[in-house]
Amino acid sequence: MVESHLIGAQHDTIFEHAYPTEAPDLRRLYENAKRDQWNVSKDVEWTQPFDIEQGVLADEMIDIYGTPFWDRLSPAQRSELNRKFALWRLGVLLYGEHGAMLVCSQLVEAVSGTDAKFFQATQVVDEARHNEVLNRYLTTRFGDGLYPMPEFEKELFDTLLSDKRWTVKTIGLQLVAETFAVALFRMLAETSKDPLLRQVCKLILQDESRHMGFGMLSLPDVVGQMTDAERKEMEEVTHWALVKTLTGQFPAQVYQEVGFSEREIKEIHGHRRERAAGAEGSHFRKLFRKDLHGTLLGNLQRIGLLTERMRPRLESVGIRVPSMA
Ligand SMILES: [Fe+2]
Ligand SMILES: [Fe+2]
Numbered sequence: 001m002v003e004s005h006l007i008g009a010q011h012d013t014i015f016e017h018a019y020p021t022e023a024p025d026l027r028r029l030y031e032n033a034k035r036d037q038w039n040v041s042k043d044v045e046w047t048q049p050f051d052i053e054q055g056v057l058a059d060e061m062i063d064i065y066g067t068p069f070w071d072r073l074s075p076a077q078r079s080e081l082n083r084k085f086a087l088w089r090l091g092v093l094l095y096g097e098h099g100a101m102l103v104c105s106q107l108v109e110a111v112s113g114t115d116a117k118f119f120q121a122t123q124v125v126d127e128a129r130h131n132e133v134l135n136r137y138l139t140t141r142f143g144d145g146l147y148p149m150p151e152f153e154k155e156l157f158d159t160l161l162s163d164k165r166w167t168v169k170t171i172g173l174q175l176v177a178e179t180f181a182v183a184l185f186r187m188l189a190e191t192s193k194d195p196l197l198r199q200v201c202k203l204i205l206q207d208e209s210r211h212m213g214f215g216m217l218s219l220p221d222v223v224g225q226m227t228d229a230e231r232k233e234m235e236e237v238t239h240w241a242l243v244k245t246l247t248g249q250f251p252a253q254v255y256q257e258v259g260f261s262e263r264e265i266k267e268i269h270g271h272r273r274e275r276a277a278g279a280e281g282s283h284f285r286k287l288f289r290k291d292l293h294g295t296l297l298g299n300l301q302r303i304g305l306l307t308e309r310m311r312p313r314l315e316s317v318g319i320r321v322p323s324m325a
Contacts, residue, residue: 002148007157010164013109016117025217026115029210033122036210038203040133048196052141055082057089058191060284063250063272069264081258087138088147088251094134095149096181099157100211101127103173110166111218119214126207137200152248156241167222168237174215175299176241182208183292191284212295216302223304235305239313242296246317247273293319 021027050056059078062085064070073081104123111117138146160172182205189201223231250272255265296319300306311321 005154007161009106010162011106011110011166011169012164014112016112016114019114021115022113023115023217026113026119026214029213029217030115030119030122033119033126033207033210036206037125038129038206040129040136043203044133044136044199045196046136046140048199050141050194050196052083052194053079054193055079056086056141056192056194056197057082057188058193058284060282061085061089061187061191064268066282067268067271069260069268073258077258081254083142084254084257085251087142087145088254090134090138091146092150092153092249093181093184094131094138094146095153096157096177097127097130097134099153099160100173100177101131103157103160103169106161107166107169110169116214116218119210123211123214126211130204130207133200133203137197141194141196147251147253150249152244156244156248167219167234170215170219171234171237171305172241174211175219175303176238176245176296178208178211178215179295179299180245180292182212183288183295186291187284187288212299216299219303231305231307232309235307235310235313238300238305239310239317242314242317242319289318297321 055078059065059070059082062070062081064081070078101124104120104127107120108117108124111120156172156177160169163169185201185205185208189198189205192198192201223234226234250269252265252269255268260268297306297314300310306321314321
């Protein structure tokens, strides 16, 4: 398995020579971050017993739940699928935490102003803890072995890490990827079968509202001052990141391992895409989508990127935009 890969970086590093507080809102986020640190080694009950045989996620979180593909599986096969699906799903989040740590370490360099730099320095530590806690959870419950980093995720992070502009990094990470991750962690924190996983997700969520907060505080002014052409480019970046995040995730290997044929996997994939675009799916999926889409639309509006041009783009990934008249 690939254990690391290299990405060329291009951004400029801004070295500040004066350190006044210029953005009190960002400074407050920084203060909150220092106040609310938790420790993976001390604040998690790692010894909570749990029988992993039943799987760790709510079955409703699995794509094929409620379809004939699910119905025909035996209870043992369903648990096996649950475990493998969880290992894949949490692995995607684990790699994402590592990517987030790297993007934020670049943001420390690339953003201007002490307040933004200090806050980003705390997000680097936060993401390191998320990387650490998920890795420890996976090792505790599953032992060794991870699915490889999926292509969509590698492409997303490689692009963010190699783009020169901090705005692109922040839109990709704090606006799109983290909004998705927050909706997912919320769902996992509320519905997972394993109490340890619920605890881990709740702890991660404590930090995430600050991270989204950074995007919401730092982007509106910059986007407000952009030319129409520049704004259009940011809309394109947003759309691209949304397409990668919302439509790129599919654990074909997991389905293969539990015995589905190539043809069936294609059908499952098609079915998943249809459901992602429409309103069907399990109760949990509907709640997840409602939460995710609502937060995304609110954030896009605050930043100034919810333009008429964005409507068809958002609708192409299944996000219905209320009338903007
Ligand atoms: Fe994180
Ligand atoms: Fe985060």
